[in-house]
Amino acid sequence: xxxxxxxxxxxxxxxxxYHNLHRLVDEGKIGIFFPxxxxxxxxxxxxxxxxxxxxQCGQIKDVFLEQxxxxxxxxxxxxxxxxxxxxxxxxxxxxxxxxxxxxHAYTGTGCPSP
Numbered sequence: 484x485x486x487x488x489x490x491x492x493x494x495x496x497x498x499x500x501y502h503n504l505h506r507l508v509d510e511g512k513i514g515i516f517f518p519x520x521x522x523x524x525x526x527x528x529x530x531x532x533x534x535x536x537x538x539q540c541g542q543i544k545d546v547f548l549e550q551x552x553x554x555x556x557x558x559x560x561x562x563x564x565x566x567x568x569x570x571x572x573x574x575x576x577x578x579x580x581x582x583x584x585x586x587h588a589y590t591g592t593g594c595p596s597p
Contacts, residue, residue: 484525516571518543533572539581546574 484504488495504525507513514526518536524543533546557567 516543516573518573531570533574535574535576535578537578537581538575539577542578542580544578 485497485500488500504513504515508515508525511529514529516524516526516534518524518534518541526545528545533548535544535546536542555570555572557565557570560567
């Protein structure tokens with residue numbers, strides 16, 4: 484993303500790019516997702532959804548599993564005084580390409596076929 488910005492504005496600094504990304508997150512215009520402890524990914528999809536992260540190739544796929552998201556119970560947090568405003572679900576495993584089962588590859592919409 485930084486290289487893309489530099490292609491348009493050669494003098495832009497990395498700090499400016501990150502400052503503006505965080506501003507867009509704060510304004511709710513983009514989301515932020517942490518696939519692991521060392522990386523952040525900025526997400527143009529702001530509706531609730533999960534992510535599948537392949538542990539072999541690193542591919543990240545948007546996953547829209549409404550039952551999964553609706554099944555998260557925040558009531559214990561709320562009773563303890565917390566006010567959740569956003570959550571992130573990461574499903575980790577192997578993608579169809581890495582398992583050699585890409586004949587029914589999940590497209591990121593609806594529920595995956597068995």
